[in-house]
Amino acid sequence: MSTIFELISQFKAIADDPKKAMDDFKKETGKGAVGIMPVYCPEEIVHAAGYLPIGMWGAQGKQISKARTLLPPFACSIMQSVMELQLEGAYDELDAVIFSVPCDTLKCMSQKWKGSAPQIVFTHPQNRKHAQTAANVFCRAEYAHIKEELEDILGVKITKKALQNSIAIYNENRAACREFSDLVAANPGLIKLRDRHAVIKARWFMPKEKHTAMLKELNEAIKAADKAPFNGKKVVVSGITLEPYDVLDIFEENGFAIVWDDLAQEGRNFRQDVEYDEDPLMALAKAWNAFDGCSLATDADKPKGGMLIDALKKYDADAVIVCMMKFCDPEEFDYPILLLQFEEAGVKHIQVEIDQESTSFEQLRTRIQTFAEVL
Amino acid sequence: MDSININEASSKELLGYFQAKLDEEAWEAKKAGKPVCWSASVAPPEFCVAMDIALVYPETHAAGAGARKASMDLLEVADKKGYNIDICSYARTNLGYMELLKQEAMNGEKPELLKTTKAAYVPLPDIVITCNNICNTLLKWYENIAKELNIPCIIIDVPFNHSMPVARHCKEYIADQFRVAIKQLEEFTGRAFDYDKFTKVQEQTQRTVYWWNKIAAYAYRKPSPLNGFDLFNYMALIVCARSRDYGEITFHRFCDELEAKDKAGKYAFGDASTEKHRVTWEGIAVWTFLGATFKGLKAQGSVMTGSCYPGMWSLVYTPGDFESMAEAYTKVYINTCGSNRYEEFYKVVSNSKSDGMVMHLNRSCKLMGLLNNEGGEYVNKKMGIPFVSFDGDQTDPRVFSEAQYLNRVQALSEMMDAQA
Numbered sequence: 157m158s159t160i161f162e163l164i165s166q167f168k169a170i171a172d173d174p175k176k177a178m179d180d181f182k183k184e185t186g187k188g189a190v191g192i193m194p195v196y197c198p199e200e201i202v203h204a205a206g207y208l209p210i211g212m213w214g215a216q217g218k219q220i221s222k223a224r225t226l227l228p229p230f231a232c233s234i235m236q237s238v239m240e241l242q243l244e245g246a247y248d249e250l251d252a253v254i255f256s257v258p259c260d261t262l263k264c265m266s267q268k269w270k271g272s273a274p275q276i277v278f279t280h281p282q283n284r285k286h287a288q289t290a291a292n293v294f295c296r297a298e299y300a301h302i303k304e305e306l307e308d309i310l311g312v313k314i315t316k317k318a319l320q321n322s323i324a325i326y327n328e329n330r331a332a333c334r335e336f337s338d339l340v341a342a343n344p345g346l347i348k349l350r351d352r353h354a355v356i357k358a359r360w361f362m363p364k365e366k367h368t369a370m371l372k373e374l375n376e377a378i379k380a381a382d383k384a385p386f387n388g389k390k391v392v393v394s395g396i397t398l399e400p401y402d403v404l405d406i407f408e409e410n411g412f413a414i415v416w417d418d419l420a421q422e423g424r425n426f427r428q429d430v431e432y433d434e435d436p437l438m439a440l441a442k443a444w445n446a447f448d449g450c451s452l453a454t455d456a457d458k459p460k461g462g463m464l465i466d467a468l469k470k471y472d473a474d475a476v477i478v479c480m481m482k483f484c485d486p487e488e489f490d491y492p493i494l495l496l497q498f499e500e501a502g503v504k505h506i507q508v509e510i511d512q513e514s515t516s517f518e519q520l521r522t523r524i525q526t527f528a529e530v531l
Numbered sequence: 532m533d534s535i536n537i538n539e540a541s542s543k544e545l546l547g548y549f550q551a552k553l554d555e556e557a558w559e560a561k562k563a564g565k566p567v568c569w570s571a572s573v574a575p576p577e578f579c580v581a582m583d584i585a586l587v588y589p590e591t592h593a594a595g596a597g598a599r600k601a602s603m604d605l606l607e608v609a610d611k612k613g614y615n616i617d618i619c620s621y622a623r624t625n626l627g628y629m630e631l632l633k634q635e636a637m638n639g640e641k642p643e644l645l646k647t648t649k650a651a652y653v654p655l656p657d658i659v660i661t662c663n664n665i666c667n668t669l670l671k672w673y674e675n676i677a678k679e680l681n682i683p684c685i686i687i688d689v690p691f692n693h694s695m696p697v698a699r700h701c702k703e704y705i706a707d708q709f710r711v712a713i714k715q716l717e718e719f720t721g722r723a724f725d726y727d728k729f730t731k732v733q734e735q736t737q738r739t740v741y742w743w744n745k746i747a748a749y750a751y752r753k754p755s756p757l758n759g760f761d762l763f764n765y766m767a768l769i770v771c772a773r774s775r776d777y778g779e780i781t782f783h784r785f786c787d788e789l790e791a792k793d794k795a796g797k798y799a800f801g802d803a804s805t806e807k808h809r810v811t812w813e814g815i816a817v818w819t820f821l822g823a824t825f826k827g828l829k830a831q832g833s834v835m836t837g838s839c840y841p842g843m844w845s846l847v848y849t850p851g852d853f854e855s856m857a858e859a860y861t862k863v864y865i866n867t868c869g870s871n872r873y874e875e876f877y878k879v880v881s882n883s884k885s886d887g888m889v890m891h892l893n894r895s896c897k898l899m900g901l902l903n904n905e906g907g908e909y910v911n912k913k914m915g916i917p918f919v920s921f922d923g924d925q926t927d928p929r930v931f932s933e934a935q936y937l938n939r940v941q942a943l944s945e946m947m948d949a950q951a
Contacts, residue, residue: 226904228892228901230617230894260898261897263898264897266693267869267905268869268905277693277868282663282670282688283688286685286686286711286715287688287704290708290711291688293700294700294701294703451671454670454671454686454688456677458678485618485671486667486671488617491614492612493675496679
């Protein structure tokens with residue numbers, strides 16, 4: 157059995173070099189890759205086509221220059237770096253890209269794609285709770301549109317059986333990710349925060365069955381490991397992403413361990429399974445309907461605060477850190493409601509600003525240090 | 532409020548009268564224990580009007596507060612509640628104002644700012660209705676209102692049209708939501724929905740929209756009897772009263788006035804020689820500097836003859852046909868793919884015989900900002916006319932710089948001169 161260190165090195169190599177991961181996949185299978193823009197694309201459809209779905213989450217600390225002429229400064233940093241990468245041709249080896257449009261910035265981004273790969277755009281329904289049946293029917297039609305477009309572009313047939321198989325593979329991966337997150341939470345201090353992030357991030361760049369196999373091995377290694385010494389504080393984190401790595405290092409330096417995440421790049425993708433339905437596209441549509449607690453999935457009940465407070469109790473955590481993606485207005489809208497809910501429940505919390513372009517972290521370090529002292 | 536002679540009043544008098552009357556009706560409903568609904572500006576009002584539910588429009592309220600220089604104080608209230616400065620300033624103005632109303636309701640006493648603010652005094656809602664045909668921000672904003680006040684939220688989700696024409700499954704989804712909204716209203720009011728009245732309300736809406744569109748068409752005449760900035764003022768009634776006869780009466784009167792003006796040889800700035808240039812304005816008005824933005828153009832002899840913004844209420848459909856209504860509400864140009872959006876923009880620029888375009892890069896509105904250049908370039912390619920962009924915001928006065936604006940519109944004027 158490989159050691160924890162060896163396995164994590166493998167995950168990190170993949171998380172930090174998506175291009176190589178894609179090239180390796182192409183060599184191995186003779187098939188290509190399809191870019192997946194954030195957020196919540198039913199990737200299973202791409203997987204069922206035999207292609208590699210590959211996440212497009214921008215780049216950490218990337219200097220933005222060309223994109224400045226196409227986006228104003230008040231578009232979020234992920235979109236700034238995605239635009240920069242488009243203009244650099246970084247996505248031109250993809251066979252297609254898929255855009256979802258759950259926020260106004262993404263709607264606009266979907267209409268200014270500068271890459272050479274063919275583009276597929278789809279819309280998630282947002283009246284999910286009151287008009288559930290109609291929303292599911294609409295969502296299924298949008299997912300069918302993705303499927304048909306992919307079949308045309310890639311020249312493949314995506315069968316019902318293949319799609320059902322892919323959903324099962326994805327569910328298995330989700331279960332492995334949940335187990336990993338729980339194992340890390342149960343032995344804080346064993347896995348570094350940047351390593352936790354890399355293990356989860358790697359799932360964006362590799363076939364899920366491979367990620368699952370490696371992750372299961374890692375999970376076994378973690379189970380076999382001794383309890384690590386830990387005198388820090390356990391936290392629940394919420395936001396779109398928790399990058400660059402430097403931010404995680406600052407958390408680490410101040411003794412924080414992440415015991416549960418509510419991040420659009422991480423836990424929000426695997427905290428629930430896709431339930432079985434005879435019609436696999438409808439199964440995926442229903443999963444979107446049942447998906448709760450994300451700022452990009454409309455729900456006037458605003459369940460996110462309650463979910464974070466529940467996680468805090470379940471994992472015996474000390475505080476919530478809200479990692480606010482700068483210029484992400486859907487997340488920003490959720491914050492005042494979270495504030496009310498945290499204060500009512502007596503939850504300790506702090507909000508930190510996340511900017512993928514950041515290269516200077518002194519202000520953040522001071523805030524986190526102060527928060528650690530308060531805790 | 533003072534009554535006026537509807538048959539003799541000017542359109543401007545009618546505008547002021549009906550605006551005040553709508554607020555008064557909302558208060559009367561509140562006092563009588565009847566429900567008040569806060570509504571997104573391009574959400575369908577037909578359902579609530581058919582159910583005799585009074586409507587209040589937070590975007591119009593916020594715009595009014597901005598125009599009266601009253602938004603800054605309200606933005607600060609929202610700021611204290613944790614609303615980030617990068618959030619839409621209409622939402623922050625409204626959520627700040629709502630906080631004051633909440634405090635009044637809880638303490639039985641008006642907070643000082645509510646006593647002194649120049650923003651119109653409107654009642655708290657008992658229910659809200661939102662629609663994302665002009666942005667998804669309206670989903671988040673109304674989620675928060677409903678959650679904070681613990682009231683029902685009706686959502687009409689009109690999915691972004693990534694291809695045009697509007698897909699069949701899209702229309703069906705929206706039409707299904709109309710049926711759900713009716714059920715929600717029946718449960719909320721405990722009354723059966725009146726379908727006959729609903730059809731009449733739809734017919735009224737179509738008459739109002741007809742006259743609204745007719746006003747905009749006056750600016751297509753050359754020279755233009757209409758000063759396009761007037762559309763920003765009259766917009767209050769196409770937003771707040773399109774399903775009532777208030778809008779129809781006012782717009783009809785305004786059309787009569789414009790017709791008479793045109794016949795008399797009177798135009799936007801005076802005689803025909805005062806119309807030096809014609810421009811299209813893309814984006815929401817800078818309400819906090821409405822006068823400054825208008826005067827900046829006027830100083831260059833530039834009449835605003837085109838704008839896509841007022842056209843968002845060109846909601847033409849067949850009464851009695853849910854899918855036709857669904858299509859009208861979803862095909863608002865900013866809810867459609869780039870190719871359709873730019874073509875719609877081109878039609879406005881071309882119909883209004885514009886010589887240039889002024890693009891408002893609105894800090895509050897990503898959907899009416901992030902594709903401005905693409906729209907400008909599309910039209911430039913087709914018509915060869917120039918465009919400029921300036922930084923602004925609809926109701927946060929801190930973003931707009933008058934010097935930058937004047938500089939840009941002057942540059943535009945020079946470019947238009949060079950092309951003349």
